[in-house]
Amino acid sequence: MIELFSSETPNTRKISIMLEEIDYKFxxxxxxxxxGEQFSDEFRKISPFSKTPVIVDHENSKSIFESGAILxxxxxxxxxxxNTKDRNIINQWLMAQMGNVGPMIGQxxxxxxFNPGKSKFGEDKFFEQAKRIYxxxxxxxxxxxYLAGEDYTIADIATWxxxxxxxxxxxxxxxxxxxxxxxxxISNREAVIKGFDFMKNGAKIxxx
Numbered sequence: 384m385i386e387l388f389s390s391e392t393p394n395t396r397k398i399s400i401m402l403e404e405i406d407y408k409f410x411x412x413x414x415x416x417x418x419g420e421q422f423s424d425e426f427r428k429i430s431p432f433s434k435t436p437v438i439v440d441h442e443n444s445k446s447i448f449e450s451g452a453i454l455x456x457x458x459x460x461x462x463x464x465x466n467t468k469d470r471n472i473i474n475q476w477l478m479a480q481m482g483n484v485g486p487m488i489g490q491x492x493x494x495x496x497f498n499p500g501k502s503k504f505g506e507d508k509f510f511e512q513a514k515r516i517y518x519x520x521x522x523x524x525x526x527x528x529y530l531a532g533e534d535y536t537i538a539d540i541a542t543w544x545x546x547x548x549x550x551x552x553x554x555x556x557x558x559x560x561x562x563x564x565x566x567x568x569i570s571n572r573e574a575v576i577k578g579f580d581f582m583k584n585g586a587k588i589x590x591x
Contacts, residue, residue, distance in 0.1 A: 393544035400578030405461040476538035524561035
């Protein structure tokens, strides 16, 4: 069984969605960020940077931190959504999410959604970064069915939860036809619906 150490964030939803997609049984262990539980000595043994998500695979007593590494691990373990033929392309789009989409949109959340009015420079800079990312994804998806090509992969699973907070972004997802179509297509997957509500608190996927 997989134990998922989690908080209700896009990065954790990548993993809960992947676990539902590959139909693996998993247990959710909540890490309360508001109480600083991520900084406990016990948690830092499996998460050196005090971040969620982390998984422990109790089948072989392995722990893995960093969401991209976890997706690769689960893709290799299950043989799903991490196809060998396209792995180089998948890796590029996965790393683009890890190094660009998540960090830039995450900063947009901080300045625009959580702390508006505290830094015009920060708000403007990261709004423009997030808007550029929407445009870059739109361009890619105007040419390909999914980020890595014809097939749904861990690159899509990694990126989709960040776009699922589109209501926070005030960019207008509906204005991006191909990105919006991709978002809706993935939103309708049964595993995505279940994985989105991994905390079992009735969380619903926001519509465009």
